[in-house]
Amino acid sequence: MKFSIFLNPQIPGSGYAAEENAKARRPIGRDTESYQQLLHEVREIAVHADQIGFDALMMTEHHFHSEGMEFSVNPLMFLTDLAARTERILLAPLGMVLPAWDPIRAAEDVALLDQFCKGRLRLGVARGYQNRWMNVLGQRWHTAAARSDGSASDTRNFDVFGEVLKIMKMAWTQETLRYKSDVLDYEVPYPYDGIEGWPAVEWTKTFGAPGEISDDGKVQAVSVCPRPYQNPHPELWQPFTISDRSVIRAAQENILPWLFTPDPDDHAAKAKLYQEESAKQGRDYKLGEHTGILKIVGIAETTEEAITTYGRNIPKDFAAFFGPFGYLEVLRKKEDEKHRPISPEKGDAKRMREVEMALFGTPDDVKRGIQRMLDRMPDLEWFGLYMQGQQGVLPLDTVKRNLELFATKVIPEFQ
Numbered sequence: 194m195k196f197s198i199f200l201n202p203q204i205p206g207s208g209y210a211a212e213e214n215a216k217a218r219r220p221i222g223r224d225t226e227s228y229q230q231l232l233h234e235v236r237e238i239a240v241h242a243d244q245i246g247f248d249a250l251m252m253t254e255h256h257f258h259s260e261g262m263e264f265s266v267n268p269l270m271f272l273t274d275l276a277a278r279t280e281r282i283l284l285a286p287l288g289m290v291l292p293a294w295d296p297i298r299a300a301e302d303v304a305l306l307d308q309f310c311k312g313r314l315r316l317g318v319a320r321g322y323q324n325r326w327m328n329v330l331g332q333r334w335h336t337a338a339a340r341s342d343g344s345a346s347d348t349r350n351f352d353v354f355g356e357v358l359k360i361m362k363m364a365w366t367q368e369t370l371r372y373k374s375d376v377l378d379y380e381v382p383y384p385y386d387g388i389e390g391w392p393a394v395e396w397t398k399t400f401g402a403p404g405e406i407s408d409d410g411k412v413q414a415v416s417v418c419p420r421p422y423q424n425p426h427p428e429l430w431q432p433f434t435i436s437d438r439s440v441i442r443a444a445q446e447n448i449l450p451w452l453f454t455p456d457p458d459d460h461a462a463k464a465k466l467y468q469e470e471s472a473k474q475g476r477d478y479k480l481g482e483h484t485g486i487l488k489i490v491g492i493a494e495t496t497e498e499a500i501t502t503y504g505r506n507i508p509k510d511f512a513a514f515f516g517p518f519g520y521l522e523v524l525r526k527k528e529d530e531k532h533r534p535i536s537p538e539k540g541d542a543k544r545m546r547e548v549e550m551a552l553f554g555t556p557d558d559v560k561r562g563i564q565r566m567l568d569r570m571p572d573l574e575w576f577g578l579y580m581q582g583q584q585g586v587l588p589l590d591t592v593k594r595n596l597e598l599f600a601t602k603v604i605p606e607f608q
Contacts, residue, residue, distance in 0.1 A: 194567075194607040197249035197577040198242055198596065199287060199487055200265070203585025205230045207261025209513065210506040210586045220259035231264060232274075234589050239275045241593050242282060245600040249283035249315060250275065251577065253432075254290050256326035261585075262514055269302050276310035284310060287432045287451065288317030292353045293330035296360035297370075297381070300417055304365065307421040314423070317430040318448065320354045322518065334377055341436050351438075352376055358446070365426040369404045369414035387411030430485070437466060444470030451485040451577060455523050455550040460486055461569035481570030487577040488562070489551035492598040496554040502591065504542025504553055507582030512537035523550050556602035563607060576607075 204227045206214040218224045239250055252271060255263040265271060268286035276284055284306075291299065307314040320339040321327040327338035331353075339354075340347040356376040364370050372381050382388050387407055391397065394410045402416035421427060429448040431439065443450045444467050452463050464484050471478050478484075491503025512521065521535040524544050529535065545551035552562040567573055578599065583592045 194563075194573060195248040195575050196246075196599075196604055197251055197283075197285075197485070197575060198238070198247055199251040199577045199579045200235065200238070200584060201253055201263045201579075201581060202231055202235050202265045202271075204228060204261035204264050205234060205585045207585065208506075208510045210510065215261065221261040222259040222264060227261070228264075231585065234584055234592075235271070236275065236278060237589060238584060238592065238596070239282070240278055242596060243279040245597055246604060247282060247596070247600065249285055249575075249577075250279075251285040251287035251317065251430075251432075254286055254288065254293075254319070255323065256330065260514075262510070269306050272314075273306050273309055276306065276313065281313075283313050283315050285315035285430055286317050287430060288319030290319045290321035290327065290330075291357040291361075292321055292334055292336045292350055293327060294357060295333075296357045296377075296379070297364055297415075297417055299357065300361040300364035301419075303361070303427065304417075304419050304421045307423055307427055308419055310422075312422045312427075314421075314427045315430055316427040317432050317451075318354070318358060319432050320350050341439075355442070362426065364417035365421055368402045369416050371414040382412050382415055387413045433487075437463075440466050441470050443467065444476075445474060447471070447474070447476060447483075449483050449485060449575070451487055451575070453487045453523060453579075455488070455548045457549065457566050457569050460566060464570050464573075479572035481567075481573035483574055484570070485575030485577055486566060486573065487579045488549070489545065489553075489581055490559060490578045490595070490599060491551070491553045491583075492556055492559055492595055492602070494555065496558055499553040499555070499558075500542050500546065502587070503582065503595070504545065504551070506586045507545070507551075508541045510586070511581060512540040516540065524548055556598060559599070559603050560606055563603070567607075 204221055206227055207221050215221050218227060221227050242250055252268040253263055253265045254268050256266055258264050272284040303316055322339050324338035331337060334353045336350045336353045337346050339350040356374055363372060370381050373385050389411055391412050394406055398406050405414050405416060407413040431443050431448045432451050433453045440450055440463055450467055452460055454460060464481050467484060468478050468480055491499045493499035493502055516537050521540055524535050524540055526548060546553050549562060552559045563576060
């Protein structure tokens, strides 16, 4: 098994844990001093994780978060900074929200980072669920935030995601790209019948990619440069894969799904679906292979100390911010009424631990939690520590100590 940390970077002093400071600096997302503190903490965590043996570091993409939470505006740029400070750890945007990107610009930026870090990139791709920014940045493709409800808007987002990814793959794998997309109303080149008046026709005919210039001197295709360091491109990952439709397409596209359904039986059911759909594509994965699971982890000398330290600040922020987006559903138990939403009052550390969204306790407690997943998925490939309520909330030394305890007391048991 391999181990990753998943960061939703949070500006220190934001959220309910530091309510007065967050109000005084409102909007703290535009406060330079506070943002510099975030950069310092994330850099410290990345270097520490690299040195103590974690295999990967993952980071979200979100925009306009003036409140200071999930503050990772451009994970590719952020991870470029971290690539220069680390040596061996894999780096992954989880994920890059494709319906908000131009496919060729996205392909170029991914290839650049892959070249910078010499193949340490894993590319998470996502559909985007927050309408405040997705509706703004997705307007070029007439797409809004994903709802995962099968509506026309959700289907449009699903289709645009697939089309952007298709064009990115073409840009990475083909020496020249010529394509007309009806889904996006997007042409390469533009106009599609050729770009006239390219002054350096003879130069491009001599030194450019074969086929860029037509016999009558028009630009009839483009060559997207550079190509990725990895051949044909970085391994693709997908965050928070919950719906069966997303699991099936991940299998069809050979995308590694990261699951965020707490119950080990639910994990196993999704992993089984992924395994079966992958087999239809000729990829015979073992149960849990090419699959990842995310959980909040907090380790201390005693279970009570772990709950107090790591569970104290998570519930209020989690319920207030993530709850309205539907994430309280991960706290649902079998005995809860099916059609009644989970109330924020139920989002406490005790319940998080009961449904195994969080593993709070001693190293042995955490190891038993991981083993319960392996009992159902013997070949689970990735386990991710979701650092909600830690970086930006707890003292940096406490966060680093938690990672160190996991690296020294837990990881060796499963490698």
